[in-house]
Amino acid sequence: MQKGVASYYSDRFQGRTTASGEPFDQRELTAAHRSLPFGTKVLVTRRDNGRQVEVMINDRGPFVSGRVIDLSKSAARALGMLHRGTAPVQLSLAR
Secondary structure, eight states: OEEEEEEEOOGGGTTOBOTTSOBOOTTSOEEEOSSSOTTOEEEEEETTTOOEEEEEEEEOOOOSTTEEEEEOHHHHHHHTOTTTSEEEEEEEEOO
């Protein structure tokens, strides 16, 4: 579906309202994407280690060139990217 770089939200966004109207929660498996409809479930695969996590789109972004998805901290932890900050990923629609 789509390849690129994933990043994750800073803690300063905790509790803020997302573009879908929901409060942002770092503990949930959610993400921001520029165009996928809110509520879409996406399987995010880290291309350099094969780890995967399923997230639900509830926000818009990322707004940094080259990045395709912004993940909650819980989703980033599942991919093992907390210390690195970004990771190469592939996105596909979850089944």
